[in-house]
Amino acid sequence: MIRRNFITNIFKIFSLFAIIPKSVLAFFQQNYLGKSNSIKIISKSANVDTQIPLYKKLNHDFISLKDFAKVMHYSIYTNDAKKKSVLYMGKDRIRFTADNSFVILNDDALQMPLECKWTHGEILVPVIYFTKLLNQYTSLTFTYDVKKKTIEINPSNVNITGLRLEEKENGTLILVHASKKFSEKEIMLDIRNGWFHIEVYGGKIDTTSISKIPGKGYITKIKGFQLGDTASLAFKLKGKIESRDLVLQESRNDFYVNLRTKSVISINKENEHVKAELEQQKKKWYIDTIVLDAGHGGKDSGAPGYNKKINEKDIVLPITLELGKLLKQKLRDVKIVYTRKTDVFIPLWKRTDIANKANGKLFISIHANGSTSQKLNGFETYFLSADKDEKARGVVLKENSAIEFEETVDRQRYEGVNFILATMAQSAFIKQSQYLASVIQKSLKLKLEKIGMTDRGVKQGPFWVMVGATMPNVLVETGFVSNKYEFNKLIKSTTQKKIADAISQGVIKYKNDIEDAF
Numbered sequence: 105m106i107r108r109n110f111i112t113n114i115f116k117i118f119s120l121f122a123i124i125p126k127s128v129l130a131f132f133q134q135n136y137l138g139k140s141n142s143i144k145i146i147s148k149s150a151n152v153d154t155q156i157p158l159y160k161k162l163n164h165d166f167i168s169l170k171d172f173a174k175v176m177h178y179s180i181y182t183n184d185a186k187k188k189s190v191l192y193m194g195k196d197r198i199r200f201t202a203d204n205s206f207v208i209l210n211d212d213a214l215q216m217p218l219e220c221k222w223t224h225g226e227i228l229v230p231v232i233y234f235t236k237l238l239n240q241y242t243s244l245t246f247t248y249d250v251k252k253k254t255i256e257i258n259p260s261n262v263n264i265t266g267l268r269l270e271e272k273e274n275g276t277l278i279l280v281h282a283s284k285k286f287s288e289k290e291i292m293l294d295i296r297n298g299w300f301h302i303e304v305y306g307g308k309i310d311t312t313s314i315s316k317i318p319g320k321g322y323i324t325k326i327k328g329f330q331l332g333d334t335a336s337l338a339f340k341l342k343g344k345i346e347s348r349d350l351v352l353q354e355s356r357n358d359f360y361v362n363l364r365t366k367s368v369i370s371i372n373k374e375n376e377h378v379k380a381e382l383e384q385q386k387k388k389w390y391i392d393t394i395v396l397d398a399g400h401g402g403k404d405s406g407a408p409g410y411n412k413k414i415n416e417k418d419i420v421l422p423i424t425l426e427l428g429k430l431l432k433q434k435l436r437d438v439k440i441v442y443t444r445k446t447d448v449f450i451p452l453w454k455r456t457d458i459a460n461k462a463n464g465k466l467f468i469s470i471h472a473n474g475s476t477s478q479k480l481n482g483f484e485t486y487f488l489s490a491d492k493d494e495k496a497r498g499v500v501l502k503e504n505s506a507i508e509f510e511e512t513v514d515r516q517r518y519e520g521v522n523f524i525l526a527t528m529a530q531s532a533f534i535k536q537s538q539y540l541a542s543v544i545q546k547s548l549k550l551k552l553e554k555i556g557m558t559d560r561g562v563k564q565g566p567f568w569v570m571v572g573a574t575m576p577n578v579l580v581e582t583g584f585v586s587n588k589y590e591f592n593k594l595i596k597s598t599t600q601k602k603i604a605d606a607i608s609q610g611v612i613k614y615k616n617d618i619e620d621a622f
């Protein structure tokens with residue numbers, strides 16, 4: 105960039121003195137700039153080897169989605185008024201919105217670190233994240249060479265090569281063909297919203313061909329998703345299943361899953377079923393229920409306050425109730441569900457259980473921090489992750505220690521929970537949780553720095569309270585009750601209202617952004 109400007113400027117200076125004829129100058133300039141102002145799309149299988157223009161925005165490389173679609177022979181539809189484009193790549197339908205970093209792949213919201221731009225009726229996509237996204241979530245491999253300015257597209261190496269369904273008397277058998285041996289630890293079975301999921305960590309599928317396989321028996325539809333390193337096979341169920349078993353074979357790579365059912369669904373109900381399903385799909389992403397979780401309560405006081413009289417549980421409850429009140433005012437048709445509205449003890453597992461049963465679309469857990477070091481201060485927002493930031497260790501230990509107050513039977517629920525698998529099961533929500541955490545933290549920063557509180561940023565950690573939630577979820581640490589200054593702030597209702605207001609604004613920004621992307 106610097107070199108190019110330098111050369112261009114030299115040409116300009118020369119041209120001022122008319123040392124080089126203008127036509128010669130134009131020739132050199134065009135060729136020199138032409139090289140770095142275009143990018144080559146190469147696909148041997150599609151017989152493509154074509155240059156398309158490259159756009160620079162804030163020092164990032166962008167290409168026009170229309171140009172890309174044209175050379176690759178993909179269809180594209182653009183809505184000028186809404187500044188949205190839909191790209192059709194085989195069976196995948198990908199929606200891009202200008203000034204929005206969410207990308208909708210079929211029915212899943214994914215996020216790029218950079219927003220798409222809009223120029224002269226065209227969506228511009230950031231090359232590096234666009235290729236990364238397609239690489240991860242479609243059945244093609246995209247290789248972007250930043251130096252050579254080329255994007256190479258190849259069919260990718262799938263290791264889950266096919267599926268077969270067999271109808272049995274007491275259910276349906278799913279046979280999964282694989283070219284690689286997967287261990288029991290890498291395969292997760294799960295039921296979410298009427299879909300049975302087989303998630304294979306390290307699996308790579310051709311989503312197009314998987315999604316073409318017709319349903320059979322108790323399964324009405326099959327969909328394949330590539331979610332990063334995880335291949336997700338989803339099966340739409342006709343109704344409830346009694347049990348499911350995973351069977352691995354010692355001598356073969358293939359494995360199968362046995363879905364056992366008892367009841368038989370009448371065929372007459374099929375039409376109603378399809379109708380209801382479409383309606384449900386439409387509503388899937390609409391944030392109509394928000395679950396608010398005031399941390400601790402009852403015999404569990406949470407972090408002890410600076411004066412040892414007012415503790416974490418007493419501070420987070422009014423903040424949570426105020427947050428609910430504000431959200432109800434600002435988002436009239438959104439239902440607010442609380443895990444507790446009074447000073448009662450609720451086990452951690454029960455909190456996400458309440459959220460899941462209420463069909464919550466967001467789960468926000470409100471806490472206040474504590475430390476033996478009275479110097480520590482500031483507010484931070486967490487999302488669930490198997491890894492933890494080094495500095496988050498104490499917070500994770502402190503919040504997870506709430507299980508010590510639980511009955512033995514309740515405590516047994518946490519035994520054997522593997523955070524890696526738990527976060528894998530939530531893989532679709534982690535990106536969104538991360539985004540929700542970032543908008544809430546930004547919003548808190550705007551309000552709380554003014555009153556002398558410190559921004560500790562967005563962090564991640566393995567929190568029990570977030571494990572089972574089948575929705576985007578975050579945990580907010582609103583400040584340190586062990587720090588004299590912050591304690592005196594946090595016990596004041598004006599500060600509590602400020603915090604609630606900031607969180608509500610973050611939630612509204614998130615809701616608008618994600619709903620706007622659809």
Ligand SMILES: [Zn+2]
Pocket residue numbers: 399400406407416471472502503
């Ligand atoms: Zn807490």
